[in-house]
Amino acid sequence: MATTPPRAYRAACPNCGAAVEFASAASASAVCSFCRSTLVRDGEALRRIGTSAELFDDHSPLRLGAGGKRQGLAFTLVGRLQYAYEGGSWNEWHALFDNGRSAWLSEDNGAYVLAFDAPLPTDAPALAALRAGQRVRVDGRDWDVASITHARLHAAEGELPVPPAGAGEFLVADLRNSVGEVATLDGSDPARPVWSVGRSVLLGELAMQGLAETAAKALAGRAIECPNCGAPLEPRLSSTQSLVCGQCKAVVDLSRGVGAELAHYTQNNAGPGRREPRIALGKMGRLAALVPGQPSEVWQVVGYLERCDIPDEGEEPTYWSEYLLYHATLGFSFLVDSEDGWSRVQPITGAPKVRGDRAKYDGVDYRHRASYDARVTWVLGEFYWRVQRDERARVSDYEGAGNQSAQRLSCERTAGLGGDADGEVVWSAGKALPASEVAQAFGLPPPGPAELARTLGRFKPAGAGLRTIIWIVVLIVLVMSAMDSCDHDECADIKSTFGASSAEYRQCVAQRGSGTSGRSGGGSFGGWSSGGGHK
Numbered sequence: 001m002a003t004t005p006p007r008a009y010r011a012a013c014p015n016c017g018a019a020v021e022f023a024s025a026a027s028a029s030a031v032c033s034f035c036r037s038t039l040v041r042d043g044e045a046l047r048r049i050g051t052s053a054e055l056f057d058d059h060s061p062l063r064l065g066a067g068g069k070r071q072g073l074a075f076t077l078v079g080r081l082q083y084a085y086e087g088g089s090w091n092e093w094h095a096l097f098d099n100g101r102s103a104w105l106s107e108d109n110g111a112y113v114l115a116f117d118a119p120l121p122t123d124a125p126a127l128a129a130l131r132a133g134q135r136v137r138v139d140g141r142d143w144d145v146a147s148i149t150h151a152r153l154h155a156a157e158g159e160l161p162v163p164p165a166g167a168g169e170f171l172v173a174d175l176r177n178s179v180g181e182v183a184t185l186d187g188s189d190p191a192r193p194v195w196s197v198g199r200s201v202l203l204g205e206l207a208m209q210g211l212a213e214t215a216a217k218a219l220a221g222r223a224i225e226c227p228n229c230g231a232p233l234e235p236r237l238s239s240t241q242s243l244v245c246g247q248c249k250a251v252v253d254l255s256r257g258v259g260a261e262l263a264h265y266t267q268n269n270a271g272p273g274r275r276e277p278r279i280a281l282g283k284m285g286r287l288a289a290l291v292p293g294q295p296s297e298v299w300q301v302v303g304y305l306e307r308c309d310i311p312d313e314g315e316e317p318t319y320w321s322e323y324l325l326y327h328a329t330l331g332f333s334f335l336v337d338s339e340d341g342w343s344r345v346q347p348i349t350g351a352p353k354v355r356g357d358r359a360k361y362d363g364v365d366y367r368h369r370a371s372y373d374a375r376v377t378w379v380l381g382e383f384y385w386r387v388q389r390d391e392r393a394r395v396s397d398y399e400g401a402g403n404q405s406a407q408r409l410s411c412e413r414t415a416g417l418g419g420d421a422d423g424e425v426v427w428s429a430g431k432a433l434p435a436s437e438v439a440q441a442f443g444l445p446p447p448g449p450a451e452l453a454r455t456l457g458r459f460k461p462a463g464a465g466l467r468t469i470i471w472i473v474v475l476i477v478l479v480m481s482a483m484d485s486c487d488h489d490e491c492a493d494i495k496s497t498f499g500a501s502s503a504e505y506r507q508c509v510a511q512r513g514s515g516t517s518g519r520s521g522g523g524s525f526g527g528w529s530s531g532g533g534h535k
Contacts, residue, residue, distance in 0.1 A: 011046045013037055020046060022159050023078045023096050029163040030079070031156045038156065040163050049163065053155040055082050061203070061211045061238050062093055062105070064158050068206035070114060074098045077105065079158030083172075085151045088241050088255025088386045094160055102161045104196060107239075111331040113182050113349070114206075115198025117161075124195060127171040127187045132423035133413055136175070143175035143183060144351035147424035153188065165189065176427075178361070180350035200349035204329030212238075226250060227262045235382055237302060237326060242387035244380050251379060255386045265389045267378060274378055277304045278337065278444065279323055281381045285441035287325075287344065290333075290430055299325035299333060301442075303381035310373040310392075324383060332384060334428070335438070342438045343408050345430030352409060352427060359398050359409060361429055366398035366409045374412075406432040 009022040018034035029040045031052045039046040067076040079094035093105040095114070103116050121139035127148075130136070134145045149172045156164045165188035175183040186194040203211070224233040228250035235243050241255040244267075253263040279285075283301045303324030308317040320338035327333070333346040352361035357368035376391040393412040400407030410428045435447035 011044070013039065014046055014048050023076065024100055024102075024159070026100065027078075027096075027102075027159045027161055029160040031158060031160075031164075033157065036157075038164060052157065052164070055080075055155045055157060060091055062091070062208075063210070063212045066208055066210040066212075068203075068208040070097075070103075070201070070206060075103065077158075079160045080156065081153060081160070081164060082155045083151045084154040085149050089154060094158065096159070104198070105201075111347070111349075112201050112203065113198045114201045115182065115184065115196040117194060117196045120193060120195045124185065124193065127173055127185055127193065130173050130185075133425050138175070138183070141177055143177050144425065146174040146176045146351070146426070148173050176349065176351040178350055178353045180348075182349055202329055202331065224262075226252060227264045228252075228266060237382060237384070239384040240382040241385050242379075243382045249380070251387050251389070253386055275306065275319075275321075277301075277321065277323065277380065279335075279442045283442050285438075285443075287335075287433075287441050288437075290344065290346065297327055297330060299327050301335075301381070302326045303383045304379065305376055306378035307374050307376050310375060319377070324381065334430075335433075340432075342433040342435055343430055344433055345408055345410060345428040348427050348429050350427075358401075361409060361427075364404050364407050364409075365401040366404075366407065367401045369397045369399050371396045408432060 009024075009027075011020055012018070013020050013032040013035060015037040016032065016035040018032055020030050020032055020039060022030060027041075029038070030046075031038055036052045036054070037048045038050045038052050040049055041047075062077060062080075064077055064080065067074060069075070075095045075097040077093045078096045081092040081094075083090055083092065090107045095103040095105045097103065101116070103114055106113050106115065124138055125136050130145050130148055132145055132148050136143055136145065150169055151172050152167065152169045153165045170190070171187045173185040175185065177183075180199055181197055182199065183195065183197045186196070188194070224235070225231070226233055226245040226248060229245060229248040231245055231247035233243055233245060233252060235254065241253070243252050243254055244250070245252060248266070249269055250264045250266045279301050281301055281304060284298050285301075286296050286298045288296045301323050305322040305324070306319060307322060308319045311317050318339065320336065323335040323337070325333040325335055325344075331346075333344060336343045336345065348361070350361070352359045352366070359366040359368070372395055374393050374395050376387070379387055391414070393414045395413075396411045398409035398411075399405055400409075408428075408430045411425060412428070413423065413425045415423050435451045438444065439447055
């Protein structure tokens with residue numbers, strides 16, 4: 001457990017008289033744990049500036065007083081900001097290190113990011129001008145805008161380095177780069193945007209102590225009824241935002257906490273591509289690590305999605321399955337079952353370098369395979385994002401070049417619940433898996449000849465004749481032009497030089513066109529969007 005930093009400060013709450021303690025005398029604000037008054041430091045006393053709302057009961061494993069270590073230096077969680085947006089809520093935990101430095105431990109696509117506030121770069125872009133998928137240069141580095149979110153501060157608790165934002169809505173942008181960094185541009189104070197930079201972390205890496213009870217223990221006693229049929233619902237994970245009723249298959253929204261009114265939607269139980277999962281929910285299986293040199297780990301299947309592409313007129317859709325896997329300290333991963341075989345991927349923190357039909361990430365070169373629109377047709381289990389009816393995404397799939405053909409890379413772009421202004425881009429990376437490895441891990445029957453014949457490694461078009469010709473033509477077009485919104489906007493430099501209204505920029509956009517579909521095989525490489533970044 002982290003030790004309390006020196007120079008602690010204590011004062012009485014001006015509203016109720018309860019003692020309010022500061023672990024650092026440098027902290028400027030706190031929320032009284034007794035009356036929830038929002039307080040700011042005023043000399044040697046505290047001044048009340050408002051009242052914080054009650055926190056959503058989100059069953060986070062983190063809590064005030066929990067501690068850990070990062071690069072040998074101990075820290076303690078001393079405060080929390082809980083933000084709300086149309087897709088749900090997320091937490092920003094104020095981590096105070098023993099040397100007095102503050103950081104933010106926040107949620108990010110089922111994992112966590114540890115970030116530090118930094119001076120606002122002189123070339124920081126205006127928040128209102130940013131769009132998901134855009135590439136910008138900030139502080140001398142290239143960044144891809146991963147998400148734009150309209151958010152508001154819902155509640156706060158504990159000790160904070162600055163007074164919390166007001167009650168109004170503001171913009172938050174997440175940016176990511178090719179070296180795995182995550183940056184946030186926070187507009188909660190329009191006059192002084194806040195810039196922070198961090199990296200993805202696992203709770204296991206931080207050697208966290210003092211966490212809340214495990215999700216199974218914390219949620220087992222909760223009495224939740226399905227708002228559609230009344231059957232009992234039993235969420236198992238602290239991060240669950242959507243849960244499917246085991247009886248009527250209604251999708252229930254838990255993103256705003258468990259209360260009397262739970263939003264939900266019913267599913268079509270007889271859809272055209274409907275099939276039961278080949279791997280049962282709750283099943284445990286040991287899989288090799290995606291990172292070479294790491295030990296294999298046991299993963300549990302907690303969610304199941306059936307998805308399909310949106311084909312051109314006259315063509316039939318292709319369906320595939322994605323299993324959401326969970327590990328207590330490693331977070332989430334996806335196991336994908338498609339026409340081309342099995343693969344496993346998980347969301348990545350950074351953004352690959354993309355140029356034309358090529359991409360590079362973590363030392364591996366990739367080539368573009370297909371771009372297409374996809375939608376969710378059926379879900380079971382529970383998910384760390386808020387699942388929406390008929391959820392859609394623009395997908396670009398890549399496979400490793402040369403002797404790295406088993407490597408997989410995928411980009412998914414979704415429009416936000418409020419429209420394009422709240423869009424998000426999520427990259428996932430992984431590799432193809434032999435059917436025999438999946439069967440052994442999850443106790444499936446040994447794969448037969450048809451299963452073994454499914455393409456593994458190099459891509460072979462599933463269609464023939466005209467579809468194959470179309471695929472080749474599309475590849476040629478892709479080599480000659482930028483592919484889609486997940487890729488680098490090659491017109492951005494022209495826009496920044498000549499302006500958005502210039503003839504040069506308009507000509508560049510016209511030449512790029514509206515993008516292509518070009519999907520011929522079956523199955524996304526997976527990594528579904530969460531519907532919101534870590535901020």
